[in-house]
Amino acid sequence: MAARANFLLSQLGFHIAQAFAARLAPLGIAPNHFGLLVHLDGGEGGSQQQLADALGIHRKVMVGLLDDLEQRGLVQRRRHPADRRAHAIYLTDVARQLLPRARRIADQHEEEVLAALDASERVELIAVLQRIADSTGNSPGVHPGLGSASRSGNAGASAGE
Amino acid sequence: MAARANFLLSQLGFHIAQAFAARLAPLGIAPNHFGLLVHLDGGEGGSQQQLADALGIHRKVMVGLLDDLEQRGLVQRRRHPADRRAHAIYLTDVARQLLPRARRIADQHEEEVLAALDASERVELIAVLQRIADSTGNSPGVHPGLGSASRSGNAGASAGE
DNA sequence: CGGTGACTGTTACCGTAACGGACAATATCG
DNA sequence: CGATATTGTCCGTTACGGTAACAGTCACCG
Numbered sequence: 001m002a003a004r005a006n007f008l009l010s011q012l013g014f015h016i017a018q019a020f021a022a023r024l025a026p027l028g029i030a031p032n033h034f035g036l037l038v039h040l041d042g043g044e045g046g047s048q049q050q051l052a053d054a055l056g057i058h059r060k061v062m063v064g065l066l067d068d069l070e071q072r073g074l075v076q077r078r079r080h081p082a083d084r085r086a087h088a089i090y091l092t093d094v095a096r097q098l099l100p101r102a103r104r105i106a107d108q109h110e111e112e113v114l115a116a117l118d119a120s121e122r123v124e125l126i127a128v129l130q131r132i133a134d135s136t137g138n139s140p141g142v143h144p145g146l147g148s149a150s151r152s153g154n155a156g157a158s159a160g161e
Numbered sequence: 162m163a164a165r166a167n168f169l170l171s172q173l174g175f176h177i178a179q180a181f182a183a184r185l186a187p188l189g190i191a192p193n194h195f196g197l198l199v200h201l202d203g204g205e206g207g208s209q210q211q212l213a214d215a216l217g218i219h220r221k222v223m224v225g226l227l228d229d230l231e232q233r234g235l236v237q238r239r240r241h242p243a244d245r246r247a248h249a250i251y252l253t254d255v256a257r258q259l260l261p262r263a264r265r266i267a268d269q270h271e272e273e274v275l276a277a278l279d280a281s282e283r284v285e286l287i288a289v290l291q292r293i294a295d296s297t298g299n300s301p302g303v304h305p306g307l308g309s310a311s312r313s314g315n316a317g318a319s320a321g322e
Numbered sequence: 323c324g325g326t327g328a329c330t331g332t333t334a335c336c337g338t339a340a341c342g343g344a345c346a347a348t349a350t351c352g
Numbered sequence: 353c354g355a356t357a358t359t360g361t362c363c364g365t366t367a368c369g370g371t372a373a374c375a376g377t378c379a380c381c382g
Contacts, residue, residue: 005283006177006271008290010192011304013174015297016167018305031171049359060341063361085348085359110167116296117289122166125289128282129169135277136176143172144179210330221370224332246330246377 016113023105027098028072034102035143036065037074040091041099047086056142074098177274184266188259189233195263196304197226198235201252202260208247217303235259 002008021031029037039054046054052062066089069075074095080086091099114122163169182192190198200215207215213223227250230236235256241247252260275283 003287003291004267004271005275005287005290006181006267007304008287008294009170009274010174010178010181011299012290012294012297013171014178014305015294015299017171017175019297020167020171047359058341059360060362064339080359083349083359087360106165106167110165113170113293113297114166116292121289125286126164126166126169128278128286129166129173130164131277132274133169133173133176136173136180136274138172138176143168144175208330219370220331221333222368225368241330244330244378248331 020109023109024102027102032065033069036069037095037099040075040089044090045088047080047083048089049086051089056139181270184270185263188263193226194230197230198256198260201236201250205251206249208241208244209250212250217300
């Protein structure tokens with residue numbers, strides 16, 4: 001029963017998300033903040049709505065995320081040059097210094113997760129996971145859940161013994 | 162960036178948990194209820210504390226879970242023969258009729274998740290996932306999170322583009 | 323046998339977070 | 353210019369996890 005891909009993926013996924021959040025915590029950001037920063041690093045100046053669409057979240061959630069990041073001095077809300085309703089979001093220099101550290105943490109975590117696998121197994125696992133994600137309709141960069149990633153281990157059981 | 166096992170596992174895990182909850186919803190139970198029922202099917206008569214320990218959740222959460230299941234007529238709280246403080250938890254006949262249907266839903270979901278893989282790939286994937294779960298310290302039947310499994314897709318982004 | 327501590331199940335309380343509706347400001351279209 | 357949609361924000365409600373506290377009971381120990 002604990003040998004279902006079903007259960008294993010869900011269990012592992014949550015465990016990994018938790019562990020990653022814990023590793024990222026010392027930097028003062030959560031996984032969703034990290035994802036947003038990485039996305040911004042790939043293209044700044046978009047509106048909050050555009051960012052929300054790209055990450056598959058609601059505008060209101062983006063407000064909160066940006067509030068957090070702005071308070072930590074990691075992003076700036078400037079006036080949008082073409083639409084005075086919208087904000088244009090930009091990374092700050094502080095964020096540009098923080099991002100490499102966060103990426104290194106992600107690398108370390110990846111290494112820890114895959115510690116039991118050799119190189120070829122890792123490649124194959126990722127390929128298989130991508131195929132599953134593709135066939136089940138997961139968007140490449142969109143991650144459901146992980147609200148603010150401050151969940152502590154607690155309830156739930158998707159497969160008893 | 163969307164090619165990290167890190168991110169893929171977390172994304173897939175959450176997506177799968179959500180989909181499974183949706184599939185189970187018509188039966189009126191959530192994944193954690195299902196896990197508890199399956200566990201009870203493997204051995205009844207235990208105390209709530211024993212069940213909570215086995216599933217890795219807090220007593221208080223078990224109270225709520227059993228309240229739900231008892232209200233739906235799926236479990237019974239009887240007096241514990243050896244400890245008058247404790248309750249002995251038993252499945253009802255209704256639960257015994259419901260369980261096969263729930264298991265079939267789980268099987269269908271498993272099939273859907275693994276649709277893109279052939280038989281040997283499925284076996285190997287499960288073996289690899291079990292190795293990872295083992296090396297990262299996941300208990301066999303314990304699933305963190307999935308509180309009441311009523312989360313709807315919302316925030317979070319663990320890897321932008 | 324009495325007393326003390328520990329345990330079980332439950333409830334009450336609190337802080338947090340998600341969800342929905344409503345709102346001002348602005349853009350777009352007729 | 354007027355009507356409608358969009359952007360970002362705020363507020364109120366609801367749900368949930370976590371802690372503390374409680375009554376009832378057990379286990380130990382003198």
